Amino acid sequence: MSEVREPQSDERLQMPSDPYSVPLDKIDVAQPHLFANGDHWKYFERLRSEAPVHYCEDGFEGPYWSVTKYDDICHVDSSHNLFSSEPAIVLADPEEDFELEMFIAMDQPKHDVQRKTASPVVAPQNLKVLESTIRERVCTILDSLPVGESFNWVDRVSIELTTQMLATLFDFPFEDRRKLTRWSDVATTDPEQDQSIVASEEERRAELIECLEYFGKLWHERAGNGGGSDLISMLANGESTKDMVNKPLEYLGNLVLLIVGGNDTTRNSITGGVLALNQNPAEYDKLRANPALIPNMVSEIIRWQTPLAYMRRTANEDTIVGGQTIKAGDKVAMWYISGNRDEDVIERANEFLIDRPKARQHLSFGFGIHRCMGNRLAEMQLRILWEEIVNRFDFVEVVNEPTRIFSSFVHGYAEMQVVLHPKKA
């Protein structure tokens, strides 16, 4: 998800910490440092109240609209005819010579055909079969953690668990599973930022080509094998996708989609939940007193974290949203992270409440035909993880300020040190 850039104008403002020190029309809320510093919340608060559908003329990736209220986001997300998911679901447009194709960034009818090939693997019927495997792995991970000394929760639990899950869904060689983590991170990094995990776009592409080659081998091993139940077998043997391997940018695109979708998202909800409970000790007490709240808490964590901050659409025609005329061809960012804090729709939206009524009604999975395909898997992983955490530990204590990811798309954490306090016998 990289990009070709317009030359930067000299006047482009680096957004300061205080949103009220910038003229409204100069606000560029998509600047990643805002998210890394946690300053984005105040910006969205201002946009929701003063300019719920806001035009930024001079964004890093060109001009774009920000839609920040819950109901407007639902409208844009559900109006597939008015708003296209092509050519990209991030503000940056694809590079012309390396355009990854993935069904999240396709419109009907092609989107539907490809999604339907992959979705049964994460449908509830299949998840029922996977539940015992997930629980076993969660237990193994939790039982291997050091007690009474600090360690990085992101690496040891959040990444490890989601990566193991992904390896299971792909039937990916288990010992190589951290390659999946690496490819997920590489796919979403921006080589032009100093904080990038790769030095250049060339390096990024080289690593993604390595990913493609690795999965190309798996494909050929599995094609024509009567169809295993893993994602690669399903694509390799699916009627509408069986030639995908011959279209490398489409195969790679869909791999990146499934890897990032299954990795970067739940990973950050796992970390975000621990952080939220530490910041809200009364909620942690409620959890200890009543673990039956876990399923509801899982939805609240996913709302609270909003692991993907936005999705982009592109207007197919001139249309009015929130009183503003969006022109055909304009980019529109639907800021789920802001809609999930919209007090006009969600009562006490800025509070983390694990027993919140209607907790499932949040925007984090998106709405409409592109709604998150793995949502039930995500909820299941989080539910089982928390069931097993409360079985073992009285307190997962956060002991430092976590390091946030430098991105306005993936809303998450690179590091968070915790100390485990076992349950008293």
Next chain:
Amino acid sequence: MAKITFIEHNGTKHEVDVDNGTSVMNAAIDNLVPGIDADCGGQCSCATCHVYIDSDWVAKAGSPDDQEESMLDLNPERQPNSRLSCQIPVTDELDGLVVTLPEFQF
């Protein structure tokens, strides 16, 4: 006013009286019938209020419009009598309607 019967996947029946104009989805939520999530709150945008219409009632319940069809079409458990219950407003015509709930919402 109409009487609607929801049958859970495990066979448990719930008979509820519903005012005209209420959606079948809200009839389930208001009467605490389990098995319907309705994550989008009734905007035909999440497909988690999926029901199967009893064969005697399929015609009276009507057919999905384009948006509902798009959402239903992506569900691996979709059947010919599948509907999203948020898109069925209750009328006198539907007095006696029977719907079955899927094992899971997706």
